[in-house]
Amino acid sequence: MLSSILPGGYSQKLLAENRIRFLCADVSNPEKFLRNVSITVHVLMAFIALITFQLPLTFEAYRLLASLLMYASAPLIVKPVALSILSAKISSRREKIESNLHNALVAMLGFAKAGLTTSEIVREVATMDLGELSKEFRRVYYATIYAGMSLKAALLSVADATPSKELGELLRGLVGVSEAGGDVARYTEDRLSALEVSRKVWFAGYIGRIRPISEAYLIVTLVIPIMVIVIESSKMLMGKGSVVALKGIIYVIIPLTSFALAVILNASSPEKDVERRGMNLLLLIPAASAAGLTAGIVLKDAEFWGVALAVASSALAAILLERFIAEESKISSSLPHFFNRTIALVEGGKDIPTAFRIAAANESEPLGKYVKIVGVMLGSIPRHKAFAWLSNAPSHELKMISKVLARTAYVSGRLSDVMLAILGELNRIFAFRKERQSIARGLEGVMLVAFMLYLGICALIATYFFAQFSKFTLHPVAGFSINLAVLPTVKELMRHAGYITAVATSVGIAAVKGDMRFTARYLAILLSAALIVNTVFLS
Structure with missing residues (x-):
């Protein structure tokens, strides 16, 4: 104690x-x-x-x-x-x-149809580099090799200790099938079919949630704060508003709600573990902004230089990231068609290398650049090494496909069945992304309109409201007074609100699209608009 x-x-x-x-x-x-x-x-x-x-x-x-x-x-x-x-x-x-479970099951199907035993299947999955999932299979393998446990005991031990309920059920099922002398290939095929149904429901559920969450983001992070900022700013000029409340909304509520809802959108996404090239380029933006603020302190205008360098770095990051985004998008959209052609050729009597080469020969860039090289390799080096080369492609899907095909080819597994299962998953992912982008386009427009509306209101207030102050001070109206002392504070808070709202809008659009790299593109545009309006009307 x-x-x-x-x-x-x-x-x-x-x-x-x-x-x-x-x-x-x-x-x-x-x-x-x-x-x-x-x-x-x-x-x-x-x-x-x-x-x-x-x-x-x-x-x-x-x-x-x-x-x-x-x-x-x-x-x-x-x-x-x-x-x-x-x-x-x-x-x-x-x-x-669970994000890698489908890839593992696809590979296991190829292994099982090649006649591998359960222990051999476990060994192959353990060496597939599927992250935490391969680690669980390595536990089974090491327990049988070094701890002297039987395969049954090792599978049940890991099944009880794994955090994934689905993996636990898969391992227990393998024990039952192996003990009964059943068909491991048929069992794996059934588990794969059940998982595909589960993933389809998962994708549909996320699509159903993304709209209300995105609308909540729009209302809580943009619409309501913008209304309150405009109202409180006007009240402050009349000597009735609260500067503390206004600062709380601008510096606390908008950033926190933006961050929280973006995390919710990302955390529940089926693609949250997808690798995105160039994400580190987004670090240019805060680094450049900090450098601008530091230089601005010396130049007596920290706000302008901080925002100006943030705009410049956002534009630079957006230009560099645009190539990555466009290439990955084109490859992902072409993959289902490519595998569909390959499988059709295999079913027409062609062997895998020949079918792959014929399909690759007719494939356009950028996917064609990678599959044509693999097609040439398939005729000169072992198949598993040729498929392993696909991991050099920039697409997350191609990297995972490379691991599955390379390992299946290494053990002489049934590549045709594996490709068919891969095609089904690619079609589901493609349909999911298409539906998500359709929702994102509508919400993107509304978010941009809300932000531009705020800038327009700021310009109108500065043009027609602030300009009338001299008249009210020269010719006071009974019951109506203007507090000119707070005018610099109000202008400063409205400027800062524009910048922070630009960031919140950019993050929100990127989160809805499912790729935070889009933040740079929208940040460059929206921060530029805010900087121009603030410099012209609120400086």
Whole structure:
């Protein structure tokens, strides 16, 4: 009990009760994990206790008591913090496993139809480089090789400890089929069909959710804050508004709601684990903006130079990213047609290399550039090496297809069945993206209109409202007064609101489209518009 009170201490009961959860989270050393959490919590609570001691309380004894209570609460916080981190790790691993489960099942189908045994299938999936999913299969393989466990015991052990319910069911099913001497190929095919139905429902469910979430983003992050900013700014000029409320909306509510809803849109997306080339180019924008602010301090105009360099870096990032986005989009849209032609040729009696070469010969750029090279390779080097070369393509789908085809070819698996399963998944992904983009186009237009409407209102207020102030000061009207002292503050807040709303709009559009790289394109356009309006009307 005493050890749990000290930094680095923890309850042994907490360790014993969560053994399975540590395995699910892939925490190899639970004792070290809990010790680090305990130390971190105690240090944080000591810092909070120190701040509490500085509070302006009437009696010093109260400050001391409050500080001691803060620090004494640290042991009580260790457990919920540790469990929260564990839950996050488990959730992250489950999502990574299930994102690769379809690829694994497609490969397993090819392995099984080639006559591989269950243990050989496990070994092949373990070496496929499918991230967390391959790690789970490596656990099974290593348990049979180094721990002396039977295949059945190893499969059941990992099935009980994996964070993915679907993977657990797959492994238990493999045990049942192997024990009964059943057809592993037929079992894998049935599991693949069930997973495809599940993924179709998942895609449809996300499409059903994306519209209300996007509309909530539009209303909560753009429409309502814009209305309140305009109203509060006008009230402040009349001496009735609250500068604290206005700053809270501009600097807190808009950024937080924008971030939260963008995270929700991304976290629930079926494509959240898709690799996007050039994402690091987005770091140019905050880096350039920070450099502009620093230079602006010297030049006595930090706001202008910070925004100006943000616009320039956004435009540069957008130009560089546009090539990546366009190439990936064209490859992804061409893949279903290419595999459809290849499978048709195979069903017409051609062998896989010949069918692939014929289909590649008629394929246009940019996909044609990669498949034509593979077509040539298929006639001169082993098939698995030729398919492995496809991983050099910029498309996430092609990289995953490369892994599946290369491994299947390596064990002389049934490539035709594998390609057919791949084609079904490509068609589902293509249909999902097409529907998502259709929704995104409509919401994109509304978001842009809302932002431009705010800039238009700012220009109108500056042109017709601010210009009349001199008349009211020279000829006062009974019951109506203007507070000219707050005019610079109002202008500054309205300018900042324009910049922050531009960022929120850009992030929102990119999140709805499912690719945050679009942020650079819209940020360059919207920040430029905000900078022009602010410079002309609100400087």
